[in-house]
Amino acid sequence: MGAEEELCKTAVEGDYIRVKELIDGGADVTYFDSDGFTPLMHAAKHGHSQVVQCLLDFGAPWNALHPSGLSAGDFAMEAGHQDAFDLLLNAGMRAELVLGKITRSQNSNTEYLEQRVLYSEDKLLDEENKGVMMAWEKPLMEAHARAVCSGGESGHILNVGFGMGLVNEAIQKYKPASHTIIEAHPDVYARMHATGWGDKPNVKIIFGRWQDVLPQLESYDGVFFDTYGEYYEDMKEFHEYLPKLLKPGGIYSFFNGLCGDNAFFHVVYCQLVALELAHLGYTTQFIPLPVKDCLEENVWEGIKQKYWQLDTYYFLSVKHLLKIIPDDLICISDCLSFCSHSLSKIIGYYYSF
Numbered sequence: 192m193g194a195e196e197e198l199c200k201t202a203v204e205g206d207y208i209r210v211k212e213l214i215d216g217g218a219d220v221t222y223f224d225s226d227g228f229t230p231l232m233h234a235a236k237h238g239h240s241q242v243v244q245c246l247l248d249f250g251a252p253w254n255a256l257h258p259s260g261l262s263a264g265d266f267a268m269e270a271g272h273q274d275a276f277d278l279l280l281n282a283g284m285r286a287e288l289v290l291g292k293i294t295r296s297q298n299s300n301t302e303y304l305e306q307r308v309l310y311s312e313d314k315l316l317d318e319e320n321k322g323v324m325m326a327w328e329k330p331l332m333e334a335h336a337r338a339v340c341s342g343g344e345s346g347h348i349l350n351v352g353f354g355m356g357l358v359n360e361a362i363q364k365y366k367p368a369s370h371t372i373i374e375a376h377p378d379v380y381a382r383m384h385a386t387g388w389g390d391k392p393n394v395k396i397i398f399g400r401w402q403d404v405l406p407q408l409e410s411y412d413g414v415f416f417d418t419y420g421e422y423y424e425d426m427k428e429f430h431e432y433l434p435k436l437l438k439p440g441g442i443y444s445f446f447n448g449l450c451g452d453n454a455f456f457h458v459v460y461c462q463l464v465a466l467e468l469a470h471l472g473y474t475t476q477f478i479p480l481p482v483k484d485c486l487e488e489n490v491w492e493g494i495k496q497k498y499w500q501l502d503t504y505y506f507l508s509v510k511h512l513l514k515i516i517p518d519d520l521i522c523i524s525d526c527l528s529f530c531s532h533s534l535s536k537i538i539g540y541y542y543s544f
């Protein structure tokens with residue numbers, strides 16, 4: 192048996208001392224065995240947290256994928272191994288915080304904005320048949336609208352990205368005092384006017400990329416963000432404007448499609464965004480919404496990419512931290528412990544729905 196095969200076998204057994212000897216002797220921690228498992232996946236699947244930590248310390252990639260599309264973190268999560276899961280989550284977050292900035296794509300979505308888009312009854316597609324927006328998301332959009340309109344009829348609401356107008360229809364039901372919509376795509380903008388959005392008395396449409404129209408914006412009681420073809424870094428940049436855009440006590444939410452094709456990566460990014468919002472002084476509450484029933488296989492017929500493959504959608508509601516606990520002055524270290532506290536509940540979140 193080669194050293195790497197033995198490393199996999201030893202990771203299954205959880206023999207930490209032997210794992211360490213094999214690594215010191217030069218065994219490759221990035222090895223995939225004939226079943227597509229890395230040593231880290233084996234250790235995670237069997238809940239051997241000491242071995243997981245050792246392999247991570249020696250450079251085993253936390254985000255390697257088994258042919259099934261699962262990562263070591265998914266295996267730990269599926270088997271309910273909380274300690275191994277927490278180690279992998281911390282490794283994933285640390286790696287993304289440090290390296291993500293460099294490796295995540297910085298491209299803007301100007302290519303998409305120059306393409307034609309195609310509307311049908313239940314979807315909006317780009318030129319490559321990728322789903323810009325789909326009707327199955329309607330209940331999610333209604334939940335987002337309810338959150339950002341919680342201030343009632345006196346509320347001033349901002350929505351970034353019109354798409355099929357689903358969240359906007361839901362927002363209108365709350366009769367907000369004002370409803371500002373930013374939209375950057377010319378075809379979508381034309382559709383908004385053709386369908387009467389320009390005539391609604393409380394609606395103000397701003398045409399352009401949110402990045403370019405920021406000087407025209409005010410402060411709002413509710414803000415919803417759902418663009419297309421942008422990256423985590425773009426959303427992160429948007430979040431830096433929240434202190435200006437969101438009134439004290441206001442609610443912010445966004446379409447939480449972060450890594451929507453892998454449950455563990457989704458958890459990593461949910462925690463990352465909560466941590467980054469905490470640094471800005473906001474607290475994030477995740478509310479699990481089961482979406483399995485909205486997603487029958489034929490939903491994706493004719494669509495190039497399934498952008499969502501998970502059974503649970505983590506709806507989030509973001510508020511200023513000081514508004515939630517008004518008598519306490521909370522510093523960054525408290526924000527961090529708030530985030531890490533919520534990590535421990537993740538396995539429960541995933542398997543109770």
Ligand SMILES: C[S@@+](CC[C@H](N)C(=O)[O-])C[C@H]1O[C@@H](n2cnc3c(N)ncnc32)[C@H](O)[C@@H]1O
Pocket residue numbers: 300323324332351352353354355356357358359373374375376379399400401402417418419420421
């Ligand atoms: C996913 S759709 C929004 C769906 C919408 N929430 C709904 O309920 O139908 C994204 C929209 O954002 C627009 N968009 C993309 N990038 C944008 C940007 N930088 N600024 C403003 N709008 C943008 C797209 O043209 C598209 O209409």
